[in-house]
Amino acid sequence: xxxxxxxxxxxxxxxxxxxxxxxxxxxxxxxxxxxxxxxxxxxxx
Amino acid sequence: xxxxxxxxxxxxxxxxxxxxxxxxxxxxxxxxxxxxxxxxxxxxxxxxxxxxxxxxxxxxxxxxxxxxxxxxxxxxxxxxxxxxxxxxxxxxxxxxxxxxxxxxxxxxxxxxxxxxxxxxxxxxxxxxxxxxxxxxxxxxxxxxxxxxxxxxxxxxxxxxxxxxxxxxxxxxxxxxxxxxxxxxxxxxxxxxxxxxxxxxxxxxxxxxxxxxxxxxxxxxxxxxxxxxxxxxxxxxxxxxxxxxxxxxxxxxxxxxxxxxxxxxxxxxxxxxxxxxxxxxxxxxxxxxxxxxxxxxx
Ligand code: SF4
Ligand code: SF4
Numbered sequence: 001x002x003x004x005x006x007x008x009x010x011x012x013x014x015x016x017x018x019x020x021x022x023x024x025x026x027x028x029x030x031x032x033x034x035x036x037x038x039x040x041x042x043x044x045x
Numbered sequence: 046x047x048x049x050x051x052x053x054x055x056x057x058x059x060x061x062x063x064x065x066x067x068x069x070x071x072x073x074x075x076x077x078x079x080x081x082x083x084x085x086x087x088x089x090x091x092x093x094x095x096x097x098x099x100x101x102x103x104x105x106x107x108x109x110x111x112x113x114x115x116x117x118x119x120x121x122x123x124x125x126x127x128x129x130x131x132x133x134x135x136x137x138x139x140x141x142x143x144x145x146x147x148x149x150x151x152x153x154x155x156x157x158x159x160x161x162x163x164x165x166x167x168x169x170x171x172x173x174x175x176x177x178x179x180x181x182x183x184x185x186x187x188x189x190x191x192x193x194x195x196x197x198x199x200x201x202x203x204x205x206x207x208x209x210x211x212x213x214x215x216x217x218x219x220x221x222x223x224x225x226x227x228x229x230x231x232x233x234x235x236x237x238x239x240x241x242x243x244x245x246x247x248x249x250x251x252x253x254x255x256x257x258x259x260x261x262x263x264x265x266x267x268x269x270x271x272x273x274x275x276x277x278x279x280x281x282x283x284x285x286x287x288x289x290x291x292x293x294x295x296x297x298x299x300x301x302x303x304x305x306x307x308x309x310x311x312x313x314x315x316x317x318x319x320x321x322x323x324x325x326x327x328x329x330x331x332x333x334x335x336x337x338x339x340x341x342x
Contacts, residue, residue, distance in 0.1 A: 003317060006262055010127050014120045021116025030118065031082035033107035034091040034099030037075055037207070037214070040186035041092035041103065041196040043224040044215065 048303050052135065056142040059087075062097070063139065069094040073205040084118060086125045087138035088252050093195035094203075102252050103192075106173055106183040126259030130266070134246055134253050135285070135300035140191045144245060145285065147238035155240045156287055162247050162298045165254035173251045185251065187223060193231040197224065242285050247298050257297030265301070267294035270310040280305040 039045075063085055066076040075092055084101040091099040101122060108115035125133065134141050172185040186192055201215045201224070237244045246253045260266070269291045280290040283304045288296050290305040305311045 003262065007127065007264070007316075010123060014123050017116040017120040017123075021114070021120075023117050026115060026117035027082045029108070029111075030084065030099055030104050030115075031077075031079065033104055034081035034084075035075060035077035036092075037200075038092045038103065038183070038186060038192075038196070039219075040183045041090050041189065041192035042200050042214065043187065043193065043197045043227040044219040045221045045223055 048306060052302060053142075053145075055136050056139070056145075059137040060139040060142060063089050064093065064095040064097070066095045066097050073207050074209065084121065085137070086122075086133040086256075088140050088189075088191045088250060089138075090189070090192040090195040092192065092200070094199050096195070100191075102173060102189070103183065103186055106177045106185055109174055109177045110181045110183060112178065112181075122255060126256050126263065128264050130260040130263035130295070130301055131253060131256035131297075131299065132265065132301035134250075134256060135302035138246075140194075140250075141243065141246060141300065143194075144238050144243045147235065148242050148285075150239040152239040157241050157244060157247055159298070162257075164248050165250055165257075168249055169251035169254045188227060188230055190227075190231045190234045190245065190249075193227045197227055242287060243300065246300060247286055253300070254297075257299075260295045260297055260299055260301075263295075264316045266314045267299070267301075267305070268312055268314050269294050270312070274310045280308050280311060283307065 069075065075094060076097055080097050081091065081099050083098055084104055085098045086101065088102060089096060089098070089100055091103055101118060104118055105115060108118070168185070172188065176182075176184045201220070204213050204215050206213050234245055234249075241247075267290070271291070274291045276291065278289075281287065284290060285302055285304065286298045286300055288299055290308075290311055294305075294311065303313070306313060
């Protein structure tokens with residue numbers, strides 16, 4: 001398989017991911033997780 | 046300016062830019078603005094008081110614990126991997142920079158068996174994916190040495206009263222075995238960093254494991270002119286991950302630092318457009334038709 005077919009495959013998967021996912025939800029969820037004081041990161045119980 | 050000095054400047058700039066939030070001094074909280082909705086393409090703890098962006102490994106676990114797929118993040122990681130492989134590890138990652146600096150400390154130097162790099166996939170599969178999926182807890186974060194250095198130590202040592210809860214970060218009862226284990230891992234790793242080049246990247250980093258998978262197929266790749274390679278091993282000595290570039294220029298542990306480009310026989314290839322006309326490793330397999338060639342050291 002040529003390299004270009006491989007790239008095309010990957011970009012296809014990527015587009016599918018972008019279409020399948022609810023990007024607004026994803027982004028809000030990332031912001032939510034990133035903006036919290038994660039107890040695991042700090043090592044608190 | 047040579048490429049390596051430029052890389053060092055880029056590493057320091059990345060460290061600075063990803064830690065621009067100084068509001069934590071008054072809010073006693075991590076940054077909560079819109080930039081936290083984007084992930085950096087390297088390991089940088091989002092619970093670090095000054096962090097502006099989110100950590101991709103932490104976010105992957107967050108989605109896994111909620112038993113959902115982070116489609117947008119996966120698309121982002123695939124695009125970075127397909128474009129530049131693990132170049133972010135060599136050029137951007139602050140934890141990579143720390144390892145580069147720690148190795149400069151005079152100490153016993155040890156090489157790491159290449160087989161140990163497979164352990165990264167074990168960490169990725171078990172600590173980032175499977176165990177968080179089953180237990181719904183972010184287990185990699187609990188043990189992550191970058192998190193210990195960037196989040197645990199600053200918050201626990203400072204221990205401010207958080208206005209939101211009107212309580213200090215660390216208090217009786219919430220500092221226990223986990224914290225001690227975290228510190229233990231970090232201390233052991235800092236010691237190992239002085240002895241071996243990029244020890245964390247090569248044996249433990251789950252993000253490096255993901256990006257490394259793309260090195261062989263990424264648009265940006267390296268090739269070696271085997272016909273002119275004299276097997277002087279100069280590139281092996283310079284490589285921050287002890288790779289034999291001439292045998293395997295696109296190994297999964299390569300951090301794409303580009304140091305080996307100092308040899309005229311190693312070249313950068315972008316999507317196959319810049320390929321040498323002379324035979325390369327990929328064209329010639331392991332064969333080595335050495336022709337002596339004057340080369341700078
Ligand atoms: S492999 Fe090393 S340099 Fe790359 S993201 Fe991981 S810690 Fe950073
Ligand atoms: S093989 Fe070259 S680009 Fe890769 S880490 Fe070694 S010196 Fe850097």
